Amino acid sequence: MLTRYNHSTRILIALDCIVFGFDGEELKLLLIKRDFEPELGKWSLMGGFLNEDEDLEVAANRILYDLTGLKDIYFEEIKTFGEINRDPVERTVSVCFFALINIHAHSQDAAKSQNAFWISLKNRPELIFDHSNMVNLALERLRYRAALHPIGFELLPEKFTIPQLQKLYEAIYDTPLDRRNFSRKILSTKLLIDTGEKNENSATKKAILYKLDQEKYQKQFNAFHYFVSDFKV
Amino acid sequence: MLTRYNHSTRILIALDCIVFGFDGEELKLLLIKRDFEPELGKWSLMGGFLNEDEDLEVAANRILYDLTGLKDIYFEEIKTFGEINRDPVERTVSVCFFALINIHAHSQDAAKSQNAFWISLKNRPELIFDHSNMVNLALERLRYRAALHPIGFELLPEKFTIPQLQKLYEAIYDTPLDRRNFSRKILSTKLLIDTGEKNENSATKKAILYKLDQEKYQKQFNAFHYFVSDFKV
DNA sequence: TCAAAACGTGTTATTATGACACAATTTTAA
DNA sequence: TTAAAATTGTGTCATAATAACACGTTTTGA
Numbered sequence: 001m002l003t004r005y006n007h008s009t010r011i012l013i014a015l016d017c018i019v020f021g022f023d024g025e026e027l028k029l030l031l032i033k034r035d036f037e038p039e040l041g042k043w044s045l046m047g048g049f050l051n052e053d054e055d056l057e058v059a060a061n062r063i064l065y066d067l068t069g070l071k072d073i074y075f076e077e078i079k080t081f082g083e084i085n086r087d088p089v090e091r092t093v094s095v096c097f098f099a100l101i102n103i104h105a106h107s108q109d110a111a112k113s114q115n116a117f118w119i120s121l122k123n124r125p126e127l128i129f130d131h132s133n134m135v136n137l138a139l140e141r142l143r144y145r146a147a148l149h150p151i152g153f154e155l156l157p158e159k160f161t162i163p164q165l166q167k168l169y170e171a172i173y174d175t176p177l178d179r180r181n182f183s184r185k186i187l188s189t190k191l192l193i194d195t196g197e198k199n200e201n202s203a204t205k206k207a208i209l210y211k212l213d214q215e216k217y218q219k220q221f222n223a224f225h226y227f228v229s230d231f232k233v
Numbered sequence: 234m235l236t237r238y239n240h241s242t243r244i245l246i247a248l249d250c251i252v253f254g255f256d257g258e259e260l261k262l263l264l265i266k267r268d269f270e271p272e273l274g275k276w277s278l279m280g281g282f283l284n285e286d287e288d289l290e291v292a293a294n295r296i297l298y299d300l301t302g303l304k305d306i307y308f309e310e311i312k313t314f315g316e317i318n319r320d321p322v323e324r325t326v327s328v329c330f331f332a333l334i335n336i337h338a339h340s341q342d343a344a345k346s347q348n349a350f351w352i353s354l355k356n357r358p359e360l361i362f363d364h365s366n367m368v369n370l371a372l373e374r375l376r377y378r379a380a381l382h383p384i385g386f387e388l389l390p391e392k393f394t395i396p397q398l399q400k401l402y403e404a405i406y407d408t409p410l411d412r413r414n415f416s417r418k419i420l421s422t423k424l425l426i427d428t429g430e431k432n433e434n435s436a437t438k439k440a441i442l443y444k445l446d447q448e449k450y451q452k453q454f455n456a457f458h459y460f461v462s463d464f465k466v
Numbered sequence: 467t468c469a470a471a472a473c474g475t476g477t478t479a480t481t482a483t484g485a486c487a488c489a490a491t492t493t494t495a496a
Numbered sequence: 497t498t499a500a501a502a503t504t505g506t507g508t509c510a511t512a513a514t515a516a517c518a519c520g521t522t523t524t525g526a
Contacts, residue, residue: 010244056315081289180487180506435524
């Protein structure tokens with residue numbers, strides 16, 4: 001009986017993660033200012049290696065936890081990058097995924113310990129290796145998914161207003177949306193529950209604070225219909 | 234300067250491929266009746282290991298070529314499976330993807346050399362390891378993609394009729410579609426070119442043979458709008 | 467030649483969408 | 497105290513997309 005495959009090539013497996021956040025105005029990325037080799041001093045995604053005794057999914061959660069101090073974060077695998085020379089140090093195959101978090105809920109200490117900073121998506125610096133390609137692909141995937149599934153909520157606090165949600169979608173798609181049509185479409189999904197409260201931070205008319213109907217959210221998640229209308233890709 | 238990472242765990246990387254075909258009536262999978270260890274005699278997906286000097290994408294093409302004799306096949310990565318014990322022989326991380334081919338265009342010799350057979354998707358046998366999970370995920374992804382992108386054509390011969398295309402979509406979604414609405418929707422995409430020929434195999438009224446407008450297909454591919462209406466997921 | 471099967475096209479009611487207008491709320495400055 | 501400015505909530509209307517449905521045509525073979 002075999003105990004090992006007769007194949008010579010065992011390869012390092014990395015995980016790289018694109019963490020999206022939303023500050024109310026624009027999309028942001030949680031990026032690492034590297035204080036370690038290789039490429040010390042440059043910007044990169046948060047990443048890590050897959051350990052011998054660790055499931056791939058567990059590793060993804062570990063890496064996200066080390067970066068944010070959060071558990072049960074929403075994330076999706078995007079693609080596995082496996083070009084021979086993508087990492088100049090040594091051949092490394094990287095499983096890439098994106099995560100969505102509430103920008104105000106994560107641990108400052110965790111971010112500090114990784115030397116991580118929120119950087120505007122639009123003004124992001126060059127990243128090491130193929131990490132810029134990963135970010136581009138992640139944004140594409142986020143747009144694709146958010147058009148059909150209500151994942152945008154993952155980027156917002158528990159209570160939010162419809163105008164805030166609209167600003168988020170405008171940031172994701174980098175395009176203005178009609179306020180009235182957007183509101184109608186969102187409310188027609190019946191995913192929002194009126195909390196009875198209003199946004200006291202507003203300097204003008206205070207908008208209604210909603211929360212997500214978690215039960216419906218789970219149920220409807222895979223029943224994809226255009227979640228955002230009034231928008232052409 | 235580093236020449237290698239200081240991390241101990243290098244792991245075998247496999248690729249596993251779900252090959253879909255369509256025989257005019259139902260979806261089929263090209264599966265391997267294993268005449269090699271491990272799990273000799275059982276059914277599995279076609280797979281292989283990633284070589285040291287090989288890009289991941291090149292490896293996927295190699296594996297598909299060995300199985301079908303075809304190059305430039307349509308395929309999409311689905312997910313990377315990385316549970317510790319998914320392969321009982323040795324820890325193996327598997328990059329999983331699905332491919333769509335014209336069931337009549339592939340090499341019989343290539344299939345024979347791999348001991349591969351077309352098996353009805355609906356009546357598929359149990360597969361080794363986590364391969365059944367892979368197939369389930371592939372079908373889900375195929376449905377997701379085919380609802381928004383005209384990838385169904387990849388499963389048909391160069392010239393095909395609208396009723397044939399409809400049968401394909403009915404097979405993918407396992408649901409009947411209205412003939413008149415389907416035809417209207419498909420023709421409204423302007424992706425089909427009337428070849429002037431008719432399907433001579435028919436025992437009744439001969440349907441018009443169309444071919445795909447390749448240029449428009451490439452252009453419109455990422456402009457996702459519901460390609461199949463009259464259908465709820 | 468006529469019945470049966472499958473194909474092509476058309477109609478209509480309903481719903482969804484995009485474009486647009488107006489009234490209500492809240493703060494601030496006159 | 498009040499008016500202006502900013503923002504929010506809701507409504508209307510014309511057009512497009514969709515689902516449900518009907519009819520005539522082509523082809524084979526009994």
